[in-house]
Amino acid sequence: MHVRLESICNKDRRYVTVMAEAHQAVGFRFTVTPDGVDLQLSREVLNHIYLSRLTSWRKRAIRFKNGILTGVYPASPSSWLIVMMAIMSTMYARIDPSMGMIDTIKRTLPVSDYLTIQTHTVLSATLFATGLWYSLILMLKYIFKALLSYHAWIFESHGKTSFSTKLWRHLVTMFSGRRPLLYSFQASLPSLPVPSVDDTIRRYLESVRPLLDDNVYNTMEALANDFKKDQSPNLQKYLILKSWWATNYVSDWWEEYIYLRGRNPIMVNSNFYAMDLLYVTPTHRQAARAGNVVHAMLQYRRKLERGELAPLRALGVVPMCSQQMERMFNTTRIPGMETDFVQHLSDRKHLVVYHKGRFFKVWLYYGGRHLLPSELETQFQRILDDNTQPQPGELKLAALTAGNRFPWAQARLKYFNQGCNKASLDAIETSAFFLTLDDEAHGYDPDKPRSLDHYAKSLLHGKCYDRWFDKSFTLIAYTNGKLGVNAEHSWADAPIVGHMWEYVLATDCFHLGYTDEGHCKGDGNKGLAAPAKLQWDIPLECQEVIKDSYTFAKEIADDVDFYGNLFDEFGKGLIKKSRTSPDAFIQLALQLAQFRDKGEFCLTYEASMTRMFREGRTETVRSCTSESTAFVRAMEDKSTTNSLRLELFRKAADKHQNMYRLSMTGSGIDRHLFCLYIVSKYLNIDSPFLKKVLSEPWRLSTSQTPQQQLNMVDLNQFPRYVSAGGGFGPVADDGYGVSYIFVGENLITFHISSKFSSPETDSIRFGKNIQRAMLDICELLSPKEKNEKQV
Template sequence: MSSESPAHLFEDDSQMLYTTMVGVMMAAIFAAGFHDDVDRTITRLAPEGTNYPFPQETRHHAAKLTSAIGGFLLGIFFWTLLNKLRWEIIRQLLKYRDWLYSPRSYKTKCWFLALSMLVPRKKYLYTFQHVLPHYPLPPLESTCKKMLQTIEPLVTPDELQEIRKEVKEFMNNEGPMLQAILEKRERSEENWVADLWDKYAYLVSRSSLLFTNFCSNSAIEKSDLSPCKIRLQSARAANITYHHIRFYQMVANRTLPPLLVQNLVPICCHRYRYIFACTRLPGLAMDELKTYDNPKHIIVIRKGVMYKVGVYGRDSSGNESILSPRELQSIFQDILDETDDIADTQWNPSVFTTQNRTLWFQEREKLLSNPLNKLNLSDVESALFHVSLEVENPKNLGEEAWHNLCGGGFNRWFDKSLTCTVYPNSAAGGNIEHTTADATMASRVLEYVWANSKYDADGNAHHPSPSHPIINAPCKISWDLEGLKPQISRCLANHQQMSSNIDMHAMKLLEGKGAIKKCRVSPDSFMQLALQLTFYRLHHKTPKTYETAMTRFFKFGRTETIRTVSMDSVAFTKSMDDASYNRSDRLKHLKAAMTHHNKYKLDAMNGRASDRHIFGLYVAAKFAGVAPKLFNFKVLTDYDQLSTSQSPYQFEKEQSDKLNLFPSGGGFAPQTDDGYGVYYLFLGEDRMTIHITSYRSCLATDSARFGEQLRVAMDDIKQLLRNK
């Protein structure tokens, strides 16, 4: 990343003006009121036997100059002092967490007022990084109590009694020692869990990235959620590429505006640096997340053929800049034309990235032993991002999501932080490696890209100046795969089997949170209870459930787990189809379950949930070489049978106001063989999309059937709330 420019030493123009004003005023005061004293002082301090160092006619001017310099330095001192005080007050204000729980309280209103008076008008990407609160470490007793509450609905009374006994043993034996390890980390680290989460939740995993990466889909029309207007594939790819690079440049030079909740409360921007020019490199036991400094190229893939494409050029004045969208379109069209006659997909090492991480590490070592392949790997892994020019059009949104997530084996380098996909019908999505970033960041990039993409009347990419007289032709990458083809064949077959097992279903609904808010409940709580009801009706059991909560109010924060399931949610799902319950009982259980969910969600966003703390204690136990029996219970160690997530659809008002399209969401694989992955996205007040995944190998699960029952559950809950 580039260093901060001198102008950024001042948070905004008012600070620079204030500094100048103070300096000038102090200089004027010194020069006008004290120059005689200064003159006498300088004369008195001169060595004995020497004359005053300035001629008589310049004494007064010298005194004024000296006073002016002193005054200016004094002004700088006071500005620095006041600025430090200002930021320290902001730091202390941001530690106040009750604004989420009591947004309308008098205390919170005063807090908002104080913060609004101190926050600078001009803000840059990392303006607030140095004052964000540290991620809190909850007390051991609090976490154990909350953990028991979350698992109680998932186990039998006898199992719960056994777990309670082990929790008590843990708190009296290993627990305090492990808590002390984490407390030491909390004192020495700005976020005690951040690097532990990256390493031991992501990088240490040996499973295929197919099951941890996530995908995004093309934009859709606001009116009816139909596919966006068709453009030339090369034109769409050009605009997608150009504006991704523009976004990267704003991250690199730190001019990207930070996101502020309610236009006031900052969130952490640290992980923007991993969206571009970043690759997850395989390791024998643990992978490595590597970033690259200022690369100038992307990788384009079509029919398995890979090209290194330079995306910068020099204009007629010799200044370097991004190739214009029209120039990029010409390059993409050349690649499309050159590969049109290729009948069969060409083999390349991409398929290795779909496999077990240790296997891929071993195959990569073989590639590195070949000088040609080593150079190719360097180009592929150091690229800003990849662009895959697809050959076949998806038939619907669900099929598009499946292709974006799975690929065909030779058109997704799963290690890469970002791969953009562009189809012949100009639908465009992406595949994101999850270690690098979460869905909210990828969604913000897409908002910027779609909001700024422009086309002329003929459907070509808009051509802003400057143009570049010399544009380097794409460089075709040739691999030496001698001796690797048998393994490539086996890996391809394995990838095809894993991919075909993923059942992806997408829904577009011409209804949204507006109708839910009329029922006077939280739209997110509504959806979570609808998902619980759907699962229970289909499978007659309560699933261990995960929902993502953002913890980016804290420095280096990422996510925490919202545990939707409660005793009230179980009572609600059981009561809905039980004739022995009346409407009042069902409504009571529903409201109690929603209250629990909303409270737990706020706790998770504030670092007061239990999952990350339990995770930290588990990792600390590994470090300490102890094995508490508590961590042997399946209810704690099993993955979530129902994995859910959502994100905002708007991020920057300036960008969203320019956008006449909606994002269509995306998807991810389920965590368990008999589970579901559900991503839902509210689009304005009366639109939404839902992506559902399951595994075809499990006869009990079916994504389309789950979607149908989810619609029924949503209608049933609305009816219950409306007739209360």
Template structure:
């Protein structure tokens, strides 16, 4: 729930007595609009499904059904029980000379209606099947008879070779948990971190909330859940992200690192092509249960537009250029020629032209992008003037497929100081220099002067697994499909007929010069206040945790708690904590989590001007440790044992609290975990490097609880070295970098 603390822009006035509240027009209007947006998405997907094949059926199945009906009719059988005769009577007579044609049309119409009814039945059956969550609650490695039956039925009704959005109309609605269960789970979760006095007071507030306000707020959420497909997602997007007036830099963006670069732009555009054609398979839990794919729609051609009160997301159907920033100058680079994608060599040629361009930046152009790192209200007001004075240049940036920053400085892992270089690399991706990223874009591809690269991603349009999936595809495609020639260039030949990249001209009015300076000053302060730390832990990884018969994610999460509080745990308590984390995780996966439900109840209370001390206290709590795992979703694309240089080392995000930490981690194969830690330098309570050492100690302490892991700690201490990352194997992995294709050499 840490991200919900950003929802500070939503502050309607409160009534002193909120217990007796009538039906509120504003909240009903919001529920109506939520449903309208949801149904519009459903209709657009229905048309897309109709064009590309109605899953799990296909146009071929309609042809088979029509042929069967025609054959039965030829054999003087009527499978329609007289319906086709009635259809024939409704068709025009055409003078009686096209009687056979009328029969064919009647059969086609009947086949279409029957086919549609069968597809609708399949969708309803699949939706009912996917509503079953019993498989989540079963012990690891065990499967009950009902779950086996469920798996078999899902396999039957799911069809074969699904496309990205094939399951969207069959996914069940997000259930609204019981408010009593949510409050109980919340009190359970805060009990260990509150004093007896504070917990008793919180429990009193919770009981008062259940007695006075809970039923009314829950009624509105249930109404919304029946009208819209998800009772929380659009409000989460709006009030957590779009209504937040905080700068996007550090607060809303996160970064991702890579092992290679070069053909990255071409590979990203290939991914977009596959996305448009729905050739990306949907994510399936256990290889069977589909997850929602809606967030994939806004990866490309998307910009978060600032507003005075709230932002909005602008998504274009297509864009055939990227916006490029280099040494304070902006360029528009076309990505297509005669409706076909430019080759990697042609794109390299365009980037090289920008690198070779000696023209200087215009006054204030160099720092213009710092406005996207300013408070959102300030940027919205300045953007109004900018849109009037430099509409064409602004549209070229905001209408681009994505933003590319060609940094003039090197970054990435170095042999001389691996720890410090990784920390600087992470900081450069998360914040940069405050004026060399267009933070409003869905993502920025950052290419450093030595060929290293990474992503800076704006958070509101999607969560990390979506951009992570795209990045995995990009790395694998660049490495194993596109490749490089022997002289270090992208394969292929330059295209001398291509026009030069278009230099964008900004006619900046005098009144915004001071705004740019203020924005740059604020961005530098925010950037300098972020303490980033990245370290790979290579003593053990997933394979050891599996031998302990534990969930790898729960293992790391509990170790992070140990690192944060340094409370020694015994093995029995550790197993209890892991089991509890697994139970909470499974509850969240089945729609029974605490934070989103409490957040939605809080939003409804605000719409109703209903004062709830309990919800206000929940919303105002400070979460000092915000954690996230970056999943590796496409293991088939990489061989981490033979090609470790090509595996992404994950990414990170800023802390959710001024006195807290942001920690992300990624399992790199079976024997390494890489951690990304961030905190605020202005805090006297946090230190990213100190927490990194505590995480390392905690992992070794936890491993030593298991007989199979006791040798790790002995080996670590026996080495006489204070920090194991100075002897990690990745330091010896080096690959050549090209001079023109900007190839990276990380990990």
């Protein structure tokens, strides 16, 4: 034992320091002597234990209190006293508001010598008042749910609000209360309705009509009619039954079959990314920036776990589901042989940091409190200064999470189920989140033409082994102080991560701040134990699996063709002046760009949210319509007049807006057909129509990333404090993935991805086509305003 310790010390002299700090952290020591047991206690450590326990109990008390407030919402616990006092007052006035129920309760209570008649009466009245109060709460929740089921407001034109919508808005505002908590509205949110089969098939056939010639369309129409007549009634019954039983008839199947059962790599194919501030870098010190941001994340997590964040509301009125936010922290996707599962744990007190092939465990608490930003900076700087080499197999270990899921599941069971490998893997999978202290510098630099492209690719896949792709998200800190996030997709959608990211960036810049030298503010405890280096014993067979996963992931990463375009000719401000929906404008520009790029139209996917329903996630808007194709053909026909083009544009934009609204209100096409297909597989029913629908490729996949969900930064006062948003990888081998973000009023950012291996695609070419389409449509809509903008 002594020889082994001496050997380790000779290899790494830092071990002595670590052991000394660990020795200081011991809470008590005892020694057996001839005179008895000599017990020595460390007052400092015992004080930390006391504070930690006190913090734990305080957190439980706050969660319990907020749970009660959420459970009785839109009423309040104090309303119970009002009901109680009212009942007692009527009894003293010899009026029985219960119509005999209090007497009935009194007769059913057990007789006891310790309870007087008066006590029996008071207890009976209390039970009745409590039951009445709870019944009133249920009634209020039912009324509120009925109000939230009203969706006519979303189909009304801007500035033309009906009297019924005005009345509805006042009622919703009244029922919403003054200071709702994050989950206050959850029980009142309506369930996602199941559309009728007739409506879904009619809309589906309408969506594919512009993409199919007459013969193919007639064949598809025949398949659809046969399905509607023979198979759909039975499948629809089971789906309606599920909608009565489950909170949401789509979400659980969507998570399982679209994400968790997939055996292909989640890197590039599923995970997405979010970028740092576009123009501002608060500090160029890597450790300091990471310290501030990690502290801000811990603040956000505390508010999230206590349910103290304000719920997000459409138009500031209509509440949206907050269920996805529950799994933001302490969450990992665990690989399985046939299907993965999402592991979510309660409050985790550490994170794992990756730097130059080594994994370190960093504690986030000290004495019952979060580590201060300056303390976190110290810990991260220690890791940056650590010059030890990775252990055999450690450097590219995370490539297992980047490759196919089946080999990773096999390796996890075979090589990581015991010893130090199990302990170290548990440390990663149970951490609050994952942090990579990158050894490269990235970010947007206007002097470097492709800087945004390299930045996006680094966030999307990195080196294929320096992000833990299974974690709910990986925070990436670059050497120049820039940041980014890579997020796993199964547990939540991009707006959820965007909500957290906006809070973190605003808190970092406007609340925490930095010293003049770029360090975190404040003086923390300098005697914290150094981060613990995770230990691995990875056999050669496992190293071969890691190598294979890395090789496969590297091929995927190298095939990603990315182009980032900062379009600053105009923004949503100018688009709204032309009385056009900014989203419809972009989608029609994408259709025009697609036609110019490939000479044909394709099935187009645009993600919309269904979070106005409980546990809602997304729905598909099929943006390629007969109206949009007519407009595009008119734009390409030189003989068509601008007045006709403008008329066709208005029709196409109105059509798109209507489809988007239908998707948001539960009348979409694709989630319904997807669930019908799942039911058919359970019942062993072969449906040629559903097979055909589910196998159609989305060659243009698009998504708008929301900005300013929290309004923590006044962009009029601080116009440079904007993010470039985020993006995702290509969905089809021969198609494009496009994420677009309205940044303020005068900037639109496009994140375009495709594959180098496809001879049909070129991200830069497509980006140029988008830019030209935007300018052409803007000139069509408002040539006068466009000329003034250029001047």
